Amino acid sequence: VLFIVLISYFLLDRPESSKNRNSNEEKEFNSQDMAKIKVVLRKYIDKKSTFRDFEFSPLDNTYELDLNAEFRFEGLERAQNYLEKELDITGGLSLDMISELIYSEQKTKNIIDRKSNNFIEIMEHEVRKLLNKSINSALDIPKTNFSDDFITTFKEYLLEKKDIQISNNVLSLIIEKEKLNMYSKELEKAIDSNRISDITHFSKKYLDIYGYSIDEDYIVWMINVFDLNLMVDDVIKKINNIKNSRRKKKNIEEMDKFLNSNADYKKSADINDIDMMTGEEFEYFLKDLFIRLGYDAEVTQLSGDQGADLIVEKDNRIVIQAKRYSNKVSNSAIQEVIGAKKYYNAKKAMVITNYYFTKSAKELAEINDVILWNRDMLKEKVSLA
Numbered sequence: 001v002l003f004i005v006l007i008s009y010f011l012l013d014r015p016e017s018s019k020n021r022n023s024n025e026e027k028e029f030n031s032q033d034m035a036k037i038k039v040v041l042r043k044y045i046d047k048k049s050t051f052r053d054f055e056f057s058p059l060d061n062t063y064e065l066d067l068n069a070e071f072r073f074e075g076l077e078r079a080q081n082y083l084e085k086e087l088d089i090t091g092g093l094s095l096d097m098i099s100e101l102i103y104s105e106q107k108t109k110n111i112i113d114r115k116s117n118n119f120i121e122i123m124e125h126e127v128r129k130l131l132n133k134s135i136n137s138a139l140d141i142p143k144t145n146f147s148d149d150f151i152t153t154f155k156e157y158l159l160e161k162k163d164i165q166i167s168n169n170v171l172s173l174i175i176e177k178e179k180l181n182m183y184s185k186e187l188e189k190a191i192d193s194n195r196i197s198d199i200t201h202f203s204k205k206y207l208d209i210y211g212y213s214i215d216e217d218y219i220v221w222m223i224n225v226f227d228l229n230l231m232v233d234d235v236i237k238k239i240n241n242i243k244n245s246r247r248k249k250k251n252i253e254e255m256d257k258f259l260n261s262n263a264d265y266k267k268s269a270d271i272n273d274i275d276m277m278t279g280e281e282f283e284y285f286l287k288d289l290f291i292r293l294g295y296d297a298e299v300t301q302l303s304g305d306q307g308a309d310l311i312v313e314k315d316n317r318i319v320i321q322a323k324r325y326s327n328k329v330s331n332s333a334i335q336e337v338i339g340a341k342k343y344y345n346a347k348k349a350m351v352i353t354n355y356y357f358t359k360s361a362k363e364l365a366e367i368n369d370v371i372l373w374n375r376d377m378l379k380e381k382v383s384l385a
Contacts, residue, residue, distance in 0.1 A: 029092070031145055032145075032217060035142070035145070035176075035217075036087060036217065036220050037083060037087065037093070037101070038101065038176060039180065039220065039221060040082075040083055040086050040087060040220075040224055041079065041083060041098070041101055041102070042177075042180070043224050043227060044079055044082050044083070076095045076098055076099060076102075077095065079098050079102070080093055080095060080098055083098070087220075088231075088232070088233075104169060104170075104173055122162055122164065123158075123164065123174060124178065126158065126162065127174060127175055127178040128178060128182065130154065130175070131144065131175075131178065131179060131182060134146075138182045138183055138185070138186035139183070139186055139187065139190070139209055139210075139345055140345070141179045141180075141182060141183040141186075141221075142183065142217045142218050142220075142221040143215075143217060143218075144179065146172075146175065148168070151168050151171055151172055151175075152168060154171065155167075155168055155171050158171075180225070183221060183225065184225045187222060187225050187226075188225075190205065190208075190209055191205045191226075196226050196228065197226070197228055197229070197230075199230055199234060199235060199238050200238060200242070202228070202230065202235065202238075203238040203239045203242050204242055206218070206219065206222065206235070206239055207239060207242060207243060207246070209345060210317075210345065211311070211313055211317045211344075211345075214236055214239055214240070216232060216236070219232055219235050219236065220232060223235070247296075250298060269285065269382070270379075270382070271354065271375065271378065271379050271382070274324065274354045274378070274382075275324075275326075275354055277324055278324070279322070279324050281324075282322050282324035282354070283299050283309045283310060283322045284299060286309075286310055286320065286322050286352060287299050287310055289381065289382065289385050290310070290312045292385040293381070293384075293385055294314060295312040295313060295314045295318075296312065296313045296314070297310060297311070297312040297313075298310065298311055298312075306339070306340055306343045306344070307319070307336040307337055307338075307339045307340030307343065308320060308321065308337065308340035308343075308344060308346075309321055309322040310322060311344060311346070316346070316347035316348060317344065317345070317346040317347055317348075318346055318347065318348040318349070318350055319337060319340040319341050319344050319346045319348075319349050319350070320337070320349075320350045320351070320352060321333050321337040321340070321349075321350070321351040321352070322352055322353075323351060323352070323353040323354075324353070324354050325353055325354065325355045326355060327355065328355060328356050328357060328358045328361075329351065329353045329355065329356070329357045329358065329361055330358050330360070330361055331358065331360045331361040331363075331364045331365075333351050333361065334351060334361050334364045334365050334368065334370055335364070337349040337351055337370060338368050338370065348369075348371060349368075349369075349370045349371065350370065350371040350372070351365070351370060351371075351372055351373070352372075352373040352378060353373070353374060353375065353378070354375055354378060355374070356374045356375060357372055357374060
């Protein structure tokens with residue numbers, strides 16, 4: 001009887017023999033969903049899982065995992081339940097899929113552990129260089145993805161230039177790990193980790209970093225970097241509440257400024273009215289203009305502009321330099337708004353003037369994808385608002 005019990009326990013304990021393993025229906029996930037799954041799974045693995053040690057054979061500068069090696073992982077179903085709860089997914093995450101993801105994760109870990117220090121340094125340096133060239137800010141990393149063709153080209157570059165041979169899958173996983181490391185370091189600079197578990201503080205910091213555009217990918221990454229017990233839906237609700245409160249306060253402040261200034265922001269204002277405005281009045285005129293064009297808009301001067309006079313948002317955050325000039329705008333305005341774009345983590349940068357731009361300013365703007373509105377464009381936008 002004891003022998004039968006032991007045999008039964010052994011068979012039932014193996015993930016491959018679980019009745020639920022193949023009965024779980026697997027569905028297709030897009031690249032963004034898979035990125036979220038990997039981030040959450042990586043946190044779970046680091047804290048709660050145990051792996052068997054795989055054997056590797058060094059061949060020149062290549063390390064290959066024995067794909068026939070038996071994979072043993074205790075708790076596949078617990079990992080499945082954890083992922084479904086954290087990601088609010090019902091079904092679709094089969095045990096086979098989870099097993100393969102964990103297998104790949106451990107494969108990468110063992111490759112890195114068994115390589116020489118020189119290999120690790122080269123790989124980290126090259127991947128960081130790749131990421132730094134591909135993003136405006138480390139805080140954009142959750143949205144930074146590379147195509148299969150791009151990964152293949154990068155792999156070929158490593159083989160040709162650095163004498164490193166590695167598979168596409170392992171290279172992709174190493175890139176994901178470095179993305180998480182870079183993002184974590186940058187996020188910890190921007191956030192007081194001692195208070196981050198508080199949902200209100202978390203939500204305020206999200207708005208400070210990413211503005212009024214709510215993106216679930218960024219929220220998921222932030223939650224998992226700090227290993228927080230926060231639900232995404234609750235965070236989104238809190239962010240909306242804080243956003244509405246901030247808007248109300250800002251609108252009251254600006255209404256007070258509007259009523260107690262000599263500026264006239266009427267829709268009927270034409271280019272000649274704009275020519276008579278002060279620089280500050282021009283900024284508030286543009287704020288009103290962008291609101292009429294369907295944007296959220298704010299003037300930055302109350303808190304220091306850091307190279308941007310306005311910040312507007314619809315689908316993306318845009319920083320704007322406002323130049324109410326009687327002469328052509330030089331490239332110094334372009335340089336300032338390029339710096340502001342990075343400082344405010346914006347997707348786009350603009351310079352708007354009631355006059356025109358110098359040739360060097362237009363050339364610099366074209367190279368750096370800065371949008372320019374000269375006198376003619378401004379007149380056109382005012383007529384449409």
